[in-house]
Amino acid sequence: MTTSSPLTALDRDHLRRCVDLAREALDAGDEPFGSILVDDTGVEVFADRNRVSGGDHTQHPEFAIARWAVTHLTPAQRAQATVYTSGEHCPMCSAAHAWVGLDRIVYASSSEQLSQWHREWGIPAGPVASLPVNAVAPAVPVSGPDDELSEQVRALHARLLGV
Numbered sequence: 001m002t003t004s005s006p007l008t009a010l011d012r013d014h015l016r017r018c019v020d021l022a023r024e025a026l027d028a029g030d031e032p033f034g035s036i037l038v039d040d041t042g043v044e045v046f047a048d049r050n051r052v053s054g055g056d057h058t059q060h061p062e063f064a065i066a067r068w069a070v071t072h073l074t075p076a077q078r079a080q081a082t083v084y085t086s087g088e089h090c091p092m093c094s095a096a097h098a099w100v101g102l103d104r105i106v107y108a109s110s111s112e113q114l115s116q117w118h119r120e121w122g123i124p125a126g127p128v129a130s131l132p133v134n135a136v137a138p139a140v141p142v143s144g145p146d147d148e149l150s151e152q153v154r155a156l157h158a159r160l161l162g163v
């Protein structure tokens with residue numbers, strides 16, 4: 001089901017950073033998701049990772065990025081900013097991304113892949129539907145997944161679940 005995507009070498013560098021953040025989250029007891037915001041010159045301006053271990057399951061890095069962007073970047077800057085992420089945005093984060101007017105999303109692994117892994121491992125579906133970004137935010141350009149990096153993300157989720 002994984003498709004080849006037109007990711008550039010720079011895209012993949014940014015995605016590797018996201019997978020590192022996802023690993024950092026897992027090592028800290030959170031879920032393995034990491035994301036960065038990159039401006040129109042290709043420079044990382046903000047980064048975060050999942051922080052749900054305290055019990056607030058809205059503490060997703062993509063949501064944090066949307067809120068950071070709306071207070072630190074102009075609408076014009078947001079319209080040229082890209083979010084790189086280890087895992088495709090959930091519906092909450094896709095909506096936040098679109099509401100604040102950010103541009104492209106590049107993900108290492110897709111929501112469809114995560115759902116497939118959970119099915120393989122017998123993990124029940126969560127309370128929020130798994131939808132592709134464009135089902136929630138149809139105008140956002142998306143790229144991904146990446147074959148090699150999505151395997152690394154899969155391994156992190158396997159470690160999280162002890163499978």
Ligand SMILES: [Zn+2]
Nearest residue numbers: 060090092093
């Ligand atoms: Zn999310």
